[in-house]
Amino acid sequence: MAENLKVLAALEDSDELLLLSLCKEEKGNFPGIEVEKLTNEQCRSFFRFDKDDIEILRRALRIPEKVVCSNRTTARGIDGLCMVLRRLAYPCRLEDLEYIFGRSKTELSLIINEVLDYIHDNHCHLLSDFNMSWLSQECLERFAGAVFDRDGPLDSCWGFIDGTVRPIYADHRKTKDLCLMATKGHMP
Template identity: 55%
Template sequence: MADICSLAAITEDDELLLLSTIRKAEDVSMPKFSLEDLTDEQCLNLFRFSKDDLYIVCQALNIPMKITCSNGTVCTGLEGFCILLRRLSYPCRLEDLRPLFGRSAAELSYIFNEVLDYVHNVHGHLLENLNRPWLSIQNLEQFAASIQRRDGPLHNCWGFIDGTVRPICRPQKQQKLVFNGHKRVHSLKFQSIVTPNGIVAHLFGPMEGRRHDAALFRESSVEMQMRRHMTTRQGNTFVVYGDPAYPLTPHIITPYRNGVLSANQMLFNKKMSAVRICVEWNFGKVLSLFAFLDYKKNQKLYLQPVGKYYKVATLLTNCHTCLYGSETSSFFGLDPPSLVSYLNE
C-alpha cells in the first residue's frame, strides 16, 4: 500500500512539474513574425506565394497597412495576410501557428477572421460579376479560338461550367438539407465557370449539398449576365459548355443525350469532354493550394463561415494563376490576365 501511495505522489509531482513548465513556456514572449527572416522556398511552402509576390498581392488587394480586430488586437496588413494564407494552406491548428507568428491562438483567430472578412467583402464581387475588362468580346473570341485549337468543335465557346461538392463535418441539426445522396457526404455545393486561361470567372454558392446542379444554375441567374455581356452587337452569342446535368439554353451547350447517338454526335461529346476536363483541374488546384478546405472535420457549418472559406480561397487561387499560370492556361496556350488587370474595377 505504501508503494502505491508513493507512486501516486510521484505521478502527481510529475504532473505539477509538467504544468508549471508549460506555464513558464507560455509566459516567455515568443519572437514576433518577420517575413524577411524567411526564404523564398519557405514562403512558397507556407503561404503559396514567393516573398516578393506576397508584398505585390497584399498591395493589389488593398489590404490596409494596419488591421485592428474587434477585440483590440492589432497587426500589420502583411502579417494578417500571411496568417490568412497560412491558415488556409494546410489543416493545422491555430496552436501550431504560434511559433511562426509569435501570437496566441486567440489573437490568430481574430486576425484570420478579420482579414478573411475584408477580402471577401471588398473583392468578392470579382467572382460574381461577368462585366469585367478581361472578359471583353475580343478576349472571348480568343478563348473560343484557343478551345478550337485543342480540337473543340464549338466555335463560340468561351468557358466551362460545373458544380463541385465540398464535404463538411456532419452538422448537429438539419442534416438532411446538406446530405448529398450521390457522394454520400454532408456537403455544400458551388458552381464555377472556368475560362481557358485558368481563371474562375464566376463562382456561385454555397448551396445545400442535396441540391442539383441545374438548381444552382437557376438560382445563380448567371445566364442573365451572359445574355447581357456575352452577346455581340450583331446578335452573336458566346456559350459555355456543361455536363448533362445542365439545361440546354442559348448560352449553355450540353452533350447530346439521346438514347441512340450518331457517330458525329458521339465524336462531338468526346471532343468536348476532352477540353471540359479543365474545370476539374481548377477544382483540384484550389484544394491543392489551400488544403484546409479539404479537411472536412474542421468544416463546421454552424460554427465557421465554411462557404466564405471556399470563396476567398478561389479568389486567392485566381491571384496565384495570374502570377504563376496554371495547368489550364498551359493546356490552351493562353496567358492569364495580369494581377492588376484582374483586380481592376
C-alpha cells in the same frame, strides 16, 4: 518542457520543423516568425506565394499596413495576410499557428477573420458577379487554350480549384478534381 513539445509536434511535418527553427522568441513563450527573413523557397512552401508576390498581393487586395481588430488587437497587414495564406495553404489548427506567428489562438482567430472580412467586404463583387470583362467567352477560351497548350488533358479547362502552385498542369488522373470544367458552348 514546452520546447520539447513544440519539437515533437513539429517532427510530424518537416515544414513546421523548419518554420520553428526560423522563429524568434517573442511575447512570452510564443515564438514568432519574421516574414522578411524567410527565403523565397520558404515563402513558396509555407504560403504558396513567392516572397515578393506576398507584398504585391497585399497591395493588390488593398490590405492596410496595420490591421486593427474589434478588440483593438493589431497586426501588420503583411503578417495578417501571411496568417490567412498559411491557414488556407495547409490544414492546421490555430494552436499550430501560435508557434509560427507568435500570437495566441484568440489573436490569430481575430486577425485572420479581420483580414478575411476585409478581403470579402472589398472584393466580394468579383465573386458574386460573373459579368466581368475578363470572364468573357473570348477570355475564357484563351485561358483554356493556354492550359491545353501546356499539355493539359482538356481543351475546356480554364482554372484550377485546388489552390496549389503548379506550372499550369500537373499530370494527375483525377482531372475533374484539378480543374473547373467548362464546355466551350457553356461558357458565359
